Amino acid sequence: MRELSKVFDHAAVDPKWYAYWEKVGAFLADPESGRPPFSMVLPPPNVTGWLHIGHALNQTIPDVVARWKRMQGFDVLWLPGTDHAGIATQNVVEQQLAAEGKSRHDLGREAFEARVWKWVERSHGTITSQMRKLGSSVDWSRERFTLDENLSRAVRRVFVSLYSEGLIYRGTYLVSWCPRCRTALSDLEVEHQQTRGSLYYIRYPHVDGDGVVVVATTRPETMLGDTAVAVHPDDERYRTLVGKMLRLPVIGRELPVIADRFVDPEFGTGAVKVTPAHDPNDFEMGRRHDLAQVSVIDEDGRMSKDAGPYAGHDRMAARKALVAALEANGLVERVEDHEHAVGHCQRCGTVVEPRLSTQWFVRIKPLAARALAAVADGHTRFVPENWTKIYNDWMTNIHDWCISRQLWWGHRIPAWYCDACDETMVTESAPNVCACGGTLRQDTDVLDTWFSSGLWPFSTMGWPDDTPDLRRYYPTTLLITAHDIIFFWVARMMMLGLWFKQDVPFRAVYITSLVRDEHGQKMAKMKGNVVDPVELMEKIGADAFRFTLAALASPGMDISLSEGRLQAYRQFINKIWNVSRFVLLYVPETLATRPAVPPLETLDVIHRWMLHRSSALARELDTALDEYRFDVAADRLYHFFWHEYADWYIELIKPELQGAAATRDRAIAVLLELHDRVLRMLHPFIPFVTEEIWQALPQRPEDGRAPDGSGQTITRAPFPTPVPEWTDDEAVATLRLLQDVITAVRTVRSEWGVPPAQKITAVVQGADTATADTLRVHLSKVTRLAGLTTVDFLDDVPRSPDTVRRVVRDFELHVPLAGVVDREKETERVTRKLSKIVKQRRGLQARLSNEAFLSRADPDVVRDTRELEREIGQRQEKLEHILAELAS
RNA sequence: GGGCGGUUAGCUCAGGGGUAGAGCACCGGUUUUACACACCGGCUGUCACAGGUUCAAAUCCUGUACCGCCCACCA
Numbered sequence: 017m018r019e020l021s022k023v024f025d026h027a028a029v030d031p032k033w034y035a036y037w038e039k040v041g042a043f044l045a046d047p048e049s050g051r052p053p054f055s056m057v058l059p060p061p062n063v064t065g066w067l068h069i070g071h072a073l074n075q076t077i078p079d080v081v082a083r084w085k086r087m088q089g090f091d092v093l094w095l096p097g098t099d100h101a102g103i104a105t106q107n108v109v110e111q112q113l114a115a116e117g118k119s120r121h122d123l124g125r126e127a128f129e130a131r132v133w134k135w136v137e138r139s140h141g142t143i144t145s146q147m148r149k150l151g152s153s154v155d156w157s158r159e160r161f162t163l164d165e166n167l168s169r170a171v172r173r174v175f176v177s178l179y180s181e182g183l184i185y186r187g188t189y190l191v192s193w194c195p196r197c198r199t200a201l202s203d204l205e206v207e208h209q210q211t212r213g214s215l216y217y218i219r220y221p222h223v224d225g226d227g228v229v230v231v232a233t234t235r236p237e238t239m240l241g242d243t244a245v246a247v248h249p250d251d252e253r254y255r256t257l258v259g260k261m262l263r264l265p266v267i268g269r270e271l272p273v274i275a276d277r278f279v280d281p282e283f284g285t286g287a288v289k290v291t292p293a294h295d296p297n298d299f300e301m302g303r304r305h306d307l308a309q310v311s312v313i314d315e316d317g318r319m320s321k322d323a324g325p326y327a328g329h330d331r332m333a334a335r336k337a338l339v340a341a342l343e344a345n346g347l348v349e350r351v352e353d354h355e356h357a358v359g360h361c362q363r364c365g366t367v368v369e370p371r372l373s374t375q376w377f378v379r380i381k382p383l384a385a386r387a388l389a390a391v392a393d394g395h396t397r398f399v400p401e402n403w404t405k406i407y408n409d410w411m412t413n414i415h416d417w418c419i420s421r422q423l424w425w426g427h428r429i430p431a432w433y434c435d436a437c438d439e440t441m442v443t444e445s446a447p448n449v450c451a452c453g454g455t456l457r458q459d460t461d462v463l464d465t466w467f468s469s470g471l472w473p474f475s476t477m478g479w480p481d482d483t484p485d486l487r488r489y490y491p492t493t494l495l496i497t498a499h500d501i502i503f504f505w506v507a508r509m510m511m512l513g514l515w516f517k518q519d520v521p522f523r524a525v526y527i528t529s530l531v532r533d534e535h536g537q538k539m540a541k542m543k544g545n546v547v548d549p550v551e552l553m554e555k556i557g558a559d560a561f562r563f564t565l566a567a568l569a570s571p572g573m574d575i576s577l578s579e580g581r582l583q584a585y586r587q588f589i590n591k592i593w594n595v596s597r598f599v600l601l602y603v604p605e606t607l608a609t610r611p612a613v614p615p616l617e618t619l620d621v622i623h624r625w626m627l628h629r630s631s632a633l634a635r636e637l638d639t640a641l642d643e644y645r646f647d648v649a650a651d652r653l654y655h656f657f658w659h660e661y662a663d664w665y666i667e668l669i670k671p672e673l674q675g676a677a678a679t680r681d682r683a684i685a686v687l688l689e690l691h692d693r694v695l696r697m698l699h700p701f702i703p704f705v706t707e708e709i710w711q712a713l714p715q716r717p718e719d720g721r722a723p724d725g726s727g728q729t730i731t732r733a734p735f736p737t738p739v740p741e742w743t744d745d746e747a748v749a750t751l752r753l754l755q756d757v758i759t760a761v762r763t764v765r766s767e768w769g770v771p772p773a774q775k776i777t778a779v780v781q782g783a784d785t786a787t788a789d790t791l792r793v794h795l796s797k798v799t800r801l802a803g804l805t806t807v808d809f810l811d812d813v814p815r816s817p818d819t820v821r822r823v824v825r826d827f828e829l830h831v832p833l834a835g836v837v838d839r840e841k842e843t844e845r846v847t848r849k850l851s852k853i854v855k856q857r858r859g860l861q862a863r864l865s866n867e868a869f870l871s872r873a874d875p876d877v878v879r880d881t882r883e884l885e886r887e888i889g890q891r892q893e894k895l896e897h898i899l900a901e902l903a904s
Numbered sequence: 905g906g907g908c909g910g911u912u913a914g915c916u917c918a919g920g921g922g923u924a925g926a927g928c929a930c931c932g933g934u935u936u937u938a939c940a941c942a943c944c945g946g947c948u949g950u951c952a953c954a955g956g957u958u959c960a961a962a963u964c965c966u967g968u969a970c971c972g973c974c975c976a977c978c979a
Contacts, residue, residue, distance in 0.1 A: 023941090208976075215979085233979060246979095280978055288979050296977045357976075370977090402908070406974075409907080413975085499974085534916065536972080567927090570918070572909070574972080578916040580928035587941040598938035647918075651926075666938085759945085765933090766945035772934050803936090803944095859923065868959035869922095877922055877960095 020600060020712055024593040026557030030704045034148050040722035042731045043086075043153040045093035047488045054090035055489035056082065056522075057473050058154060059497045059505065060162065062101035063136050064108050067146045069531045069539065069577065070498055072549040075152045076562045077528055077569060077646060078496040082153050083700035084641055087735035093489045095476055096147070096154035098140055100163045102465035103197055103205075103363045106425040109135055125424050132425050146550055151558050151703045153731065158485070160476040162468040163427070170475035171468050172430045172444040174516060179442045183379045184419075186431075186440070190292075190299040191418050193371035194361040195317030195331075199422040200375050201361065202464060203415060204503055206368050208357040215354035216339060217285065219347045220245060223261040223270055229254075230349050232284025234356055235294070236342070237335040240267055240323045241312035244290040246301060249275035251286050265347050266338070267324050274305050293372045311372050315422075331369070376420040376429060376461070383511035384414045390510065396520045399644050400571045403502065403527050410503050419464045426462030433457055470508035473521035495522040502527065526644050529569065534578040547577060559702035560586040566701050567650035588654055589705055592698070595662050596709040599691050602673045602684055603714060610692060610714045611685040616741070620672070621794065623686045625747040626665045627739070629656065630693050635738040637697055653698055661694060664755070668797055688713065693736045706730055753787065753825075754794055760824045761802035764831045767845065768820065772803060776831060779808045783827035815901055823894045826887070843902045850895045853888055860885040 037043060045055075056078055061071055078094065086092040109132045110120055120128045140161075147154065160167060178184040192201045216236045219228035231245060242264050247254035258275045271290075278301055279288050292302025293309040302309060312323040319326040319334045326334040342348045359368040388411045390396055391404060398404045420429060432441045436454025441447055450456050468475070473495075477486040491513070497506065506525060513521035532538055533545040540546065553561050563585040568575045616624060633656050640649040672683035692713065699706040710720075710730040720733035761778055770776060780791060788809050791798065795807055813819075813830050817839060820831045860881055863869050870878060 020938095023939095231979085235979085278978085283978060290979095295979075297979070298977095300977080356979090406908080409975075503975095530973085536910095536916090538972095568917075573917085574909090576916055578928080580916060583941080584927050587939095590941045591939065594939035594942085596938085601938070651918075655926080662939090663943090667943095762944060763946080767932095769933070772936070772944070856923085863922085863960075866959060870959080872959045873922080881922075 020593065020597045020709065022597075024557070024589060024705055024708075026559065026704065027554070029708045030149065030151070030558055033704055033707045034151065036707075036727075037153070037729065037731060038156065039724075040726050040729060041724045042722060042729050043082075043092075043094070043155050044157055044723060045155050045485075045489070046091055046723065047484050049091045051089055051091040053093065053488050053493075054082075054085040055093040055492040056095070056494050056496065057476060057492055058094065058096045058152075059495075059501065060097040060099040060160075060469065060472065061143055062104050063098040063140050063143065063161070064101050064105045065139060066142050067150075067549060069547050069549050072150060072561070073531050073565050073569065073575070074496060074498055074528055075147060075150055076565045077526070078494075079150070079152050079562075079703075080566055080646060080700040081494065081496070081641075083703060083731060084735060086153070086731060087696065087699065087733060089734065092153075093158070093485070094152075094154045095158050095160070095489075096144075096152070096156065097160035097472075097476060098143060098162070099465060099469055100136070100161065100426060102421055102423055102426040102462060103199065104465075105132060105136065106423050107197065107363055109425075120424060128424055149550065149553055149558055151562065153703070158476070160472075162465070162472075166478065166481075167468060167471070167475045168427055169444070170471050170479055171427045171463065173480045174471060174512065175430055175463070175467075176442055176444050177516070178378060183382060184376060184442075185379060186374065186376050188372060188374045189377075190294075190296055190370050190372055191375055192359060192368045193315070193373065194364065194366050195313075195315065195369055196364050196366040197361060197423075198315055200371075200373060200418055200420060201368065202418050202466075205362045206359040207362050208359055210355055211358040213354050213356060213358070215284065215352040217349040217351070218265070218289075218342060219349055220262040220264065220271070220289070223263050229257065229262055229273070229287050230285045231287050231289045233289055234354060235335070236339055237319070237323075237326070237331055238291045238294040238312065239264065239289055240319070240326065240338075241291045241293050241310040242269070242271055242289045243292060243302065243307040243310060244271050244274050244305065245287055246274050246276045246279050246290050247287050248279040248281045249277060251279075251281045253281075254287060265342060265345070274301075274307075276301050276304065294370055296370055299370075299372075309372055313369055313371065315371070315373075317366075317369060375418050376431075378417040378419055380414050380417050380511070383515055384411045386514040387411055387507065387510040390514055390520050396510065396522060397524045399524060399526045402572065403499065403525070407502060407507065411507060417464075419467050420459075420461040421464055422460075423462050426465060427468055429459040429461050429463060431459040433459070466504050466508055469505055470512040471516075473509055473513055474517050479516070490517060490521070491519050492522045494524045494526060496526045496528060498530065499527045500530070529572070530574045531565075532574050532576050534576050534580075536574065536576045552582075556582060556586040557589060557704070559705045560589045562703075563588065563650060563701050566646040567654070568647065570647045571644065585654075588658065589702060591658055591662060592702075592705060593709070595657075595666060596691070596695075596712075598666065599687060600712060602680070603688065607684075607714045610688050610716050611681075613689045614682045614685055616744075618682065619686060621747045621750050622665060622668045622797070623683070624742070624744045625751045626661065626690055627686070627742040628744040628747055629660055630690055630736070631739045631742040633697065634693075634736045638738075650701060653694075653701065657694060657698070661690070664751070665690070667801060671796070671800065696730060696733055696736050699730050699733075700735075703731070750790055750794070753790060754797055756824055757791065757798055757829065758802045760822050760829050761798075761804065761831065764820050764822060764829075764833075765803065768833050768836045770803075770833065770836070775803055775805045776833065777806050777808070778802070778804055779810055779813050779830040779832075781810055781813050781828045781830060783809065787825075787827065821898045823891050823898075826890055828894060828898075839902060843899065846895055846899050846902065850892065850899065853892050853895065857885060857888045857892060860888065 059074060061067060082092050082094045113119060175184060192206045194201055213234050215232050215234055217230050217232050219230055221228050229245060245262055257273045260273050262271045262273060264271050278297060290298045290301055292298045292307050293311040310322050312320050313331050314320045317331050319329045319331060321327045326338060361368055388408060391407060430442060430444060432447055434450035434452060434454040434456050437450060437452040439450055447456060473492055474486060474490055477483060477490055479486055509521045537545060564582050568581060633652060636652050637649050669683050672679050695706045695710050707730045715728055720728045720730055722729050722732060798807060818832055818834045818837050820833055820837055820842060822829045863881060864885060
């Protein structure tokens with residue numbers, strides 16, 4: 017039991033502890049606990065597929081927070097769940113069907129839905145097991161799915177409520193349409209890409225008499241749906257033309273020339289074809305001028321029956337054929353290269369078609385107004401702050417939200433239509449018959465996936481019922497999510513939360529960065545640079561992976577997942593493991609309980625130094641984590657553990673550990689206290705390895721009691737806080753002195769190739785009494801770590817060509833090295849040091865002789881500069897002296 | 905077309921008015937019984953460029969270049 021295996025076997029250890037944590041209820045929120053609440057919801061991953069590296073980051077960061085807050089004594093609720101992900105999931109299953117040569121229509125709606133449910137179950141299992149591998153400390157007892165009965169009830173309640181308030185309406189408008197997914201999309205689901213295309217100049221002949229008007233268009237195929245040509249009212253060139261009629265080529269329809277201020281006289285020819293059924297601007301213009309709307313492209317992206325000879329052609333093919341035909345008839349004046357933004361379907365990449373159709377919309381402005389005000393009033397804070405502006409801009413320029421989707425997978429719209437009387441009924445539960453007696457049929461569309469995710473912070477807690485969870489945990493304390501869903505999700509939660517709960521859904525939003533490959537490239541299957549988090553965890557363990565993510569998570573910067581960093585942190589875990597094994601070597605089997613720290617005055621300076629440092633670290637961690645600087649926290653932990661605790665403290669206490677019983681027991685008591693503290697501080701970042709080690713150490717029975725009372729767990733042990741009594745600046749100063757001397761000797765040894773096994777001597781010359789005394793008291797530490805037999809303290813050291821002299825602080829260190837010292841080489845070294853110092857000193861002197869500096873700079877700075885200049889001057893003198901003697 | 909971020913050691917990145925850091929890589933040395941995924945020591949930079957503010961700029965301001973991201977109804 018008091019033993020750790022030779023190597024840390026994460027594959028065996030990780031699952032063991034996760035299962036234990038679940039068994040003892042380590043992650044359960046407890047409204048009855050009497051502790052202050054701290055709540056977060058997990059951005060529900062799409063139930064389709066598996067977790068990618070971005071999910072890993074967006075679970076690691078909140079997990080660090082959740083574990084930290086839990087250890088600080090908060091009643092933490094971190095609520096998990098998954099999203100049914102309408103289009104995404106339906107597409108996956110449709111692709112599976114396509115592979116079997118079937119479409120969803122072959123199955124019918126019910127069978128198709130059943131099929132999706134089957135897939136979702138399997139996929140859900142994958143996702144949740146991946147979350148457990150990563151160590152996410154979510155409360156599984158409160159897991160939710162957006163299609164759960166209660167969440168669906170919430171969706172219906174919200175829909176009906178907004179409808180009755182006049183904030184949801186149905187109507188026929190131009191919406192973005194994906195011809196492949198065969199559904200309407202919201203503006204957000206359309207991704208614009210700069211595309212190289214052509215600008216076609218096409219001649220439209222006058223109906224009466226000769227001549228043509230040339231219009232420019234990037235989409236000639238839509239001309240078949242033209243119902244006017246527009247010019248700017250002030251455009252002199254076309255003044256006489258307004259009101260005249262043109263003849264639409266191919267179709268032969270007569271088009272009026274209208275005047276509209278929207279037209280930019282500078283672009284193209286200043287005359288623009290108007291296609292109200294296929295262009296958002298033309299749609300608006302059509303309404304202003306009461307133009308007919310002719311749809312020439314149908315829901316599959318083919319030309320409709322109104323497209324004349326091109327009916328049935330694919331829209332892209334029709335473009336080519338039409339241009340060829342126009343050219344043949346001399347109706348194309350010219351074609352220019354033209355770059356413009358083309359909308360693509362976010363889910364399948366198909367070019368989106370603006371298309372006239374009847375859809376449901378949310379009248380968004382009233383909701384957006386509240387969401388804007390809430391952030392302006394500071395009820396929700398963005399971290400980093402600059403996201404506030406992005407949120408505000410979007411919220412200010414927001415358009416009505418198209419929420420109906422022509423899909424089968426999702427929340428069916430709770431609207432029923434009567435065939436007999438044309439009545440529309442919007443109700444939470446299905447009505448039987450219409451008041452007129454006619455049969456009702458439910459709207460066949462489903463809602464945008466984000467409509468239900470927008471309710472997530474309260475629907476998951478039982479809303480519309482008034483539940484204890486809802487009362488206690490809403491608003492949530494913090495939301496941690498990626499920036500790519502600020503509009504999709506964060507903004508919608510703000511609007512809907514404020515509308516239905518009269519309060520913001522979260523007090524703060526921490527926006528994480530995108531994870532890229534090690535050269536900052538976006539990960540993409542095509543590039544073959546996708547890193548699978550599960551594979552990575554299998555290779556290096558969840559802890560190393562998590563620590564890397566946290567360490568690289570600088571706010572506002574994308575993360576380059578560098579191989580070097582991953583390696584370094586894997587080695588860090590290994591280091592922690594081995595230090596812990598070393599500690600355990602000295603813990604007697606009979607020691608059941610971690611002993612108290614002995615009185616400070618009985619402790620050697622090295623212990624007092626480390627206690628001081630561990631207290632300071634706790635303070636630094638508090639600050640860093642409070643500011644969401646996970647990178648800073650990780651960096652401090654890394655440096656503290658490796659380069660202070662392991663490299664110096666552990667090395668320095670070895671003699672005590674191997675010495676007399678009384679000394680040893682005191683050392684072990686401090687060591688165990690420190691090790692316990694550092695494990696707890698590390699735990700939020702690297703939960704598995706810390707629990708494994710913590711469990712092997714003797715604990716106090718009251719520490720980290722599991723909620724079910726069956727055992728102990730570090731997840732419930734208090735997070736270390738600063739200990740003011742441990743403050744000890746004198747110990748810090750002493751250690752700094754010892755380190756300086758030891759390092760100086762080591763450097764000399766290394767420079768002159770003295771093998772580590774070969775013991776040498778050293779002489780300290782010219783140290784003041786206090787310094788010399790301190791060194792004398794701790795001489796054994798210096799001699800052991802520097803590989804010395806003795807250190808002499810002399811005021812006058814005889815000159816010897818075999819002695820290397822170094823300046824340490826304000827004294828000199830003489831290291832006799834018979835036979836190895838080369839005078840020339842030594843001269844070169846000292847010269848190099850000297851020239852560096854001279855340069856630095858000149859800079860300082862220049863400042864000090866500058867009247868402006870002396871009169872304007874902060875007096876403290878002036879004082880420090882003087883002090884430094886003086887010190888450096890002394891060093892310079894000493895070095896010059898050494899050099900002179902070398903030369904003689 | 906608007907907006908935002910970046911440019912610091914060979915690589916990946918911190919820092920952010922007082923003269924530059926980490927990890928990896930590199931060089932040299934070590935079987936010091938916790939760790940070679942280790943230990944000890946060392947090397948490395950006109951902090952993108954040009955102006956400005958300041959006693960002092962890698963750090964603040966302006967502009968330029970390049971890289972990246974977001975938003976956008978000019979055909």
